[in-house]
Amino acid sequence: MLNLYHLDSFLMLHETGSFTTAAARLGLGQSTVTQHIQRLEKLLGRRLVTRDTHQVRLTAEGEALLGYARGMLDLNGKVTALFGESRLRGKLRLGVSEDVVASRLTAILEDFIRLHPLVDLELTVALSAVLYQMQDIGDLDLVLAKRHIGETHGRLLYREPLVWLARDPEIILSRSQALPLIAFPPPSITRRVAQEALDREKMAWRIVCTCGSLSGLTAAARAGMGVLVQPRSMAPEGLKEIPADRLPVLDDVEFVLVARRGADAALVDALSSLIAKRIGPQPVSG
Incomplete structure (x- = not known):
């Protein structure tokens, strides 16, 4: 058996x-x-x-x-x-940032649905800042998203560096014109970090692709349109990390869980515990 x-x-x-x-x-x-x-x-x-x-x-x-x-x-x-003696039931509204969904959420959702089949789980995918806005007006119970270094809201899951990525870094960097950026639309955290890093070094830049979907941004980067900024563990296949001495150093980013005050504590705790146990930087070797 x-x-x-x-x-x-x-x-x-x-x-x-x-x-x-x-x-x-x-x-x-x-x-x-x-x-x-x-x-x-x-x-x-x-x-x-x-x-x-x-x-x-x-x-x-x-x-x-x-x-x-x-x-x-x-x-x-x-x-x-x-x-079972404790049967969770009710509705739980989860908000997750776009890049997390693209890399590691499927197995977590599968496990939660399997463990708590009586819970009505609703998923919203958006930029981190948009999710926080939705939570502020009561539309989301739990948010899994990014925050800037120095911010204190939420339960910290982990911290990792942001990196510059391109299909052919040498070709992109050899161009004399402004650095072509591929980015989520405002108020994207990674977009803001990239722009502020370039502005501090007085490096010219221009946005060549804006898309709310990571798959769209990845397609543009793989086509050689420009440079994409992502957490290192979420770097899409087909893109190379640009050496640290070629472009300004980027701030790290933190991934956090933020629960809405007044949300069902039992439901939030059940999903939060599962996420905290399972999520983290992706392994690069086994």
Whole structure:
């Protein structure tokens, strides 16, 4: 019989691509996660994962198990919520900044829905500053977004550097005209940080692409239109980080959870705890 704890480790390993990171997010020892995978493989008589110096990947048999594992854990969560002593129910309105959604939110939402199927979860995706405005007027209960260094609102999740990115940094930097910027529209935090850094160094710049979607900005950057600023762990594939000595140093950015005063504390705590456990800079190796 398949063990649900083993399947949970299997799914987390698939999500993170790292035994170390999977163990940390599950609150287990790395050896425990390794044992869970080994026992699954022994029970099924198939190899489920392959590991190289960079990342852990699923085999074809592991990919086949993935959907069934999710389904079993989802059913377990629904039964537990239905018959458990503490059954969370109600509506929770979550706001998440665009770049977080693009990189790491799917698994968190899947887990919350599985664990709390009686909660009506509503998701809004927008710029961080816009989400804070919506929360101020009572339209959002919990916000996962960025804040400037020095600001104190919210529960700090982690801090990381912003970096300059381009498809061909040398070509972009060799141009004599103003630095072409690809950016979210105002009041974007990353846009403001980039512009202020360039202004401090008296470097000319111009906006060549404005888009509220990270996928749109990434497409423009991959086409070679200009320079994009993003947190280092969220750098899109196909773009290279510009060396620190070529452009002004950017301020770090902090990711925080902000709960609305008066929101349902039990619902907010349930989702906040899950996010705090699971979110953080993406691993670069496993």
